[in-house]
Amino acid sequence: MKKKSTNNKKTAICGVLIALAMILSYLESLIPISFAVPGIKLGLANLVTIVALKKLGVKAATIISTGRIVLSGILFSNISVIIYSLAGAAFSIIVMVVVDRMRVFSVTGVSICGAIAHNAGQLLVAAFMLENVNVLYYMSVLGIAGAISGAFIGILASIIIKNITFSI
Amino acid sequence: MMSTKKKKYKADIILFIGTIALCVLGLVIIRANQEPGLTARIMGDGELVTTIPLGDDGLYILECDTNGYTVRDISDKELDDLKKDGFEYNDTSDYYVNILSVDASGIEVLDANCRDKICVEHSIIYNTGETIICLPHKLVIEVAE
Numbered sequence: 433m434k435k436k437s438t439n440n441k442k443t444a445i446c447g448v449l450i451a452l453a454m455i456l457s458y459l460e461s462l463i464p465i466s467f468a469v470p471g472i473k474l475g476l477a478n479l480v481t482i483v484a485l486k487k488l489g490v491k492a493a494t495i496i497s498t499g500r501i502v503l504s505g506i507l508f509s510n511i512s513v514i515i516y517s518l519a520g521a522a523f524s525i526i527v528m529v530v531v532d533r534m535r536v537f538s539v540t541g542v543s544i545c546g547a548i549a550h551n552a553g554q555l556l557v558a559a560f561m562l563e564n565v566n567v568l569y570y571m572s573v574l575g576i577a578g579a580i581s582g583a584f585i586g587i588l589a590s591i592i593i594k595n596i597t598f599s600i
Numbered sequence: 601m602m603s604t605k606k607k608k609y610k611a612d613i614i615l616f617i618g619t620i621a622l623c624v625l626g627l628v629i630i631r632a633n634q635e636p637g638l639t640a641r642i643m644g645d646g647e648l649v650t651t652i653p654l655g656d657d658g659l660y661i662l663e664c665d666t667n668g669y670t671v672r673d674i675s676d677k678e679l680d681d682l683k684k685d686g687f688e689y690n691d692t693s694d695y696y697v698n699i700l701s702v703d704a705s706g707i708e709v710l711d712a713n714c715r716d717k718i719c720v721e722h723s724i725i726y727n728t729g730e731t732i733i734c735l736p737h738k739l740v741i742e743v744a745e
Contacts, residue, residue, distance in 0.1 A: 563646025
């Protein structure tokens, strides 16, 4: 009986966090910050993924991230956007889990690794889809962007993690 | 406990600075090997469509329908007419349009009917190896020698 209600709570929290992540990525699309290279984003939705990863575990973080991408993909864009986003997200979550287990970095470091992995994953898919290896030279620009946005999101996430409790 | 935390913060900072330094180094090396290019290679879906000479002013239209990609010259008037008809983004349409402009300073995408318009926002390119990518249209514009 106890276990069932815990599961229900977890499901509910995942649902709420998917909604939050969708709102954050919508908010982000309203802020026109495309630094030097167009197409670069802050990755506000990743804030939710990192907090979930730390507080609720890998499974919940994966569900939330996949849920957000598939839902906002169906609602606002199309299948190719979903493929790119999923590639980036999968790569990012795998790297964040591994780096987190290594216990070398704090949340900020994990976030930086995740952001860079996200960019690398998307670029690899792009290079594959376009059948053009030269686009990989963007990686240095995307690496800098990933380090900056990852650090920013990581610092925010560590503040949130410190101050929030999920009562499961 | 405090010391492991401090160690982690230190590792974070090293990671951050290390990544930036590595990427800046990469950029510097790429830039050092670049020189102003003479042609632009237009590639659609992984295949070379055509090569456009850089330097002289020119206005081109790239179109893609079920028969594949084509690139041709277009006059200012023709472009105005096209804009009047409008070629807004349409999710169900398989008709791709990108308007390319060439002048002494390089090549850029003036307009397109793609979903994100990232190719239009991209600044003008002129050095060898630089690219403008339109992901929704599977289009790569690359400056070559």
